[in-house]
Amino acid sequence: MRTILNVGLLGFGMAGRVFHAPIITAVEGLQLRKIRAGRPESVALAQERYPQAEVVPDDQCILQDDTIDLVVVATTNSTHFSLAKAALMAGKHVIVEKPFTVTSAEASELMALAKSQNKLLTVYHNRRWDSDFRTVQKVLKSNMLGRLVEYEAHFDRFRQAPKADTWKEEATPGTSLLYDLGSHLIDQALYLFGPPHEVWADLRIQRTGSQIVDNFDVTLSYKNGLKVILKAGMLVKQPGPRFILSGEQGSFVKYGLDVQEAALKSGLSPASTVDWGVEPAEIWGRVSTEYKDLQITGTIESEAGDYRGFYQNVYNAIMGQEELVVKPEQARHTIRVIELAMQSSLEGRRLLYEEGPSLP
Numbered sequence: 001m002r003t004i005l006n007v008g009l010l011g012f013g014m015a016g017r018v019f020h021a022p023i024i025t026a027v028e029g030l031q032l033r034k035i036r037a038g039r040p041e042s043v044a045l046a047q048e049r050y051p052q053a054e055v056v057p058d059d060q061c062i063l064q065d066d067t068i069d070l071v072v073v074a075t076t077n078s079t080h081f082s083l084a085k086a087a088l089m090a091g092k093h094v095i096v097e098k099p100f101t102v103t104s105a106e107a108s109e110l111m112a113l114a115k116s117q118n119k120l121l122t123v124y125h126n127r128r129w130d131s132d133f134r135t136v137q138k139v140l141k142s143n144m145l146g147r148l149v150e151y152e153a154h155f156d157r158f159r160q161a162p163k164a165d166t167w168k169e170e171a172t173p174g175t176s177l178l179y180d181l182g183s184h185l186i187d188q189a190l191y192l193f194g195p196p197h198e199v200w201a202d203l204r205i206q207r208t209g210s211q212i213v214d215n216f217d218v219t220l221s222y223k224n225g226l227k228v229i230l231k232a233g234m235l236v237k238q239p240g241p242r243f244i245l246s247g248e249q250g251s252f253v254k255y256g257l258d259v260q261e262a263a264l265k266s267g268l269s270p271a272s273t274v275d276w277g278v279e280p281a282e283i284w285g286r287v288s289t290e291y292k293d294l295q296i297t298g299t300i301e302s303e304a305g306d307y308r309g310f311y312q313n314v315y316n317a318i319m320g321q322e323e324l325v326v327k328p329e330q331a332r333h334t335i336r337v338i339e340l341a342m343q344s345s346l347e348g349r350r351l352l353y354e355e356g357p358s359l360p
Helices: 014-024 040-049 077-089 104-117 131-142 177-193 260-265 308-318 328-347
Strands: 005-010 030-036 054-056 070-073 093-097 121-124 148-156 198-204 215-221 227-233 243-247 250-254 285-291 294-300
Touching (some): 005 014, 014 040, 014 093, 014 260, 014 308, 040 054, 070 077, 077 093, 077 104, 093 308, 104 328, 131 243, 131 250, 131 285, 148 177, 177 215, 177 227, 198 328, 215 328
Parallel strands (some): 005 030, 005 070, 070 093, 148 227
Antiparallel strands (some): 148 243, 198 215, 285 294
């Protein structure tokens, strides 16, 4: 029999409803025991989908419950720090929805607290388990492109008017496309290549009536000559490639998004879906490269994506069976890059990557 870890989920908005609850309940050893939901429609949906879980109206119903082992913070960005801190102080292991925190100083404080409490702390950078990113990792590991000189990744969206009923469109700390989709792009790049030497960024508000940065172009420069370009915008009606990798011997180009988000939004679960995370052949990436004077052009079958990998790793790490994959130190680097990108755009100059004060 596997040891059961009881999970308390703080928040049942899109993050909790779409990206956490269906994955938690699909991983053996995790039991979703409590869900904190506020809106009547969220309460009703949580009760319908997860009858085994108690739906509670207050964070303290989870934080002060001695039977809860792991707390998932899936709330507004500005509350991540305070709720994660409270959960750690209550003796819980903690998963924080991305972005980790609003500032790197807050991230450092949480890391120090987790260490003193001897509790696991991590961030839900689930996009490391995207089909396309897993494929990119294999392409790079194969060295089929030779020495990589440029890596470009996009999140293209088209939403002309800001939504009126979401905190994500409000001008509050931690809200912007850079904190939202940018967290994913930056985390993926840092996971592959580590912290950069320099950061340069151009952040813009493009949509009429928008209160937040809704377009960004962030460039990370490395001492070995590698250039990393990370871009996202809300006014991109015709999406470009998701990834473009260029090396001395060839290139890899990938269109299309990982299929898991659409499946989760439609109510599907990896626990009951055959071929979960498998991409259709029409969006497999294409490679053009040279190997021993042979010119090679063709498609590369995408690896299957599976967000269960994140939660399975968290379970195994708590059980002492394997090393944590998404380390809080890595997530802190992501927040530091966001801080420097905002400063770079404001001042119109390149900035050396510096970790900043208060590192534990």
